[in-house]
Amino acid sequence: xxxxxxxxxxxxxxxxxxxxxxxxxxxxxxxxxxxxxxxxxxxxxxxxxxxxxxxxxxxxxxxxxxxxxxxxxxxxxxxxxxxxxxxxxxxxxxxxxxxxxxxxxxxxxxxxxxx
Amino acid sequence: xxxxxxxxxxxxxxxxxxxxxxxxxxxxxxxxxxxxxxxxxxxxxxxxxxxxxxxxxxxxxxxxxxxxxxxxxxxxxxxxxxxxxxxxxxxxxxxxxxxxxxxxxxxxxx
Numbered sequence: 260x261x262x263x264x265x266x267x268x269x270x271x272x273x274x275x276x277x278x279x280x281x282x283x284x285x286x287x288x289x290x291x292x293x294x295x296x297x298x299x300x301x302x303x304x305x306x307x308x309x310x311x312x313x314x315x316x317x318x319x320x321x322x323x324x325x326x327x328x329x330x331x332x333x334x335x336x337x338x339x340x341x342x343x344x345x346x347x348x349x350x351x352x353x354x355x356x357x358x359x360x361x362x363x364x365x366x367x368x369x370x371x372x373x374x
Numbered sequence: 375x376x377x378x379x380x381x382x383x384x385x386x387x388x389x390x391x392x393x394x395x396x397x398x399x400x401x402x403x404x405x406x407x408x409x410x411x412x413x414x415x416x417x418x419x420x421x422x423x424x425x426x427x428x429x430x431x432x433x434x435x436x437x438x439x440x441x442x443x444x445x446x447x448x449x450x451x452x453x454x455x456x457x458x459x460x461x462x463x464x465x466x467x468x469x470x471x472x473x474x475x476x477x478x479x480x481x482x483x484x
Contacts, residue, residue, distance in 0.1 A: 295475075302464060303417065303475040348416060354471075361407055361419025361432050362473065 261286045265349045265365035272339055273373050280334040280368045282323075282349035290351040292316075292325055292332040293362070297346045306334075306347070344372045376400055378467050378476035386482045387455050395450040395479045399467030405429070406448040407473060408440060409464040417464060423448055455483045 265282045272278060284290060294306040294316070307316030312327035321336045332349060349365040379398040387393050399406050405424045409417040419432035423442035434440075442448045452459060460483045466473040
């Protein structure tokens with residue numbers, strides 16, 4: 260089956276530090292990859308996505324590159340802010356199978372940015 | 375822009391009671407998905423509907439059922455509630471691609 264593994268949290272950084280959250284996956288087909296962010300008490304918001312190998316998704320200073328050879332989709336940001344504190348989920352989906360497939364999520368990484 | 379609407383936002387039930395959660399997708403979206411997120415857990419896919427037909431099934435208990443209606447809204451029916459059903463239930467909708475999530479319904483079973 261499909262699975263996503265991401266680094267355990269919480270991850271605590273100081274403001275303006277460099278961020279990396281690791282994500283690796285296993286999939287039965289060719290997945291599309293996503294990072295979602297969940298702020299306290301809120302729903303899931305799509306942060307960025309990549310649909311094929313070597314694609315780079317980017318949004319709000321966050322980036323992730325789809326690496327097929329290492330089955331990875333690590334999230335990075337050059338300078339984090341206090342407002343980036345949230346839980347980040349890596350996820351995948353296999354599209355084109357003829358059904359409305361659900362996303363497979365990782366366990367989530369709680370990011371805490373201290374001023 | 376219109377977003378996915380879920381109701382109610384909060385629900386408190388007793389064990390063995392039933393609950394109905396509603397989801398109103400973004401206009402013109404034809405696919406609805408349901409997810410369950412336990413405390414401190416990742417969201418787990420329950421079930422999806424495309425054009426009012428069940429499309430894919432995940433880890434949905436037999437006590438739960440769902441359907442999508444002619445106006446594309448969807449309802450998740452949960453019977454014989456257990457303490458372990460306490461969770462945040464998300465609905466998402468899509469039109470051929472990206473899933474957009476609603477704010478969730480927080481169900482507490484006492």
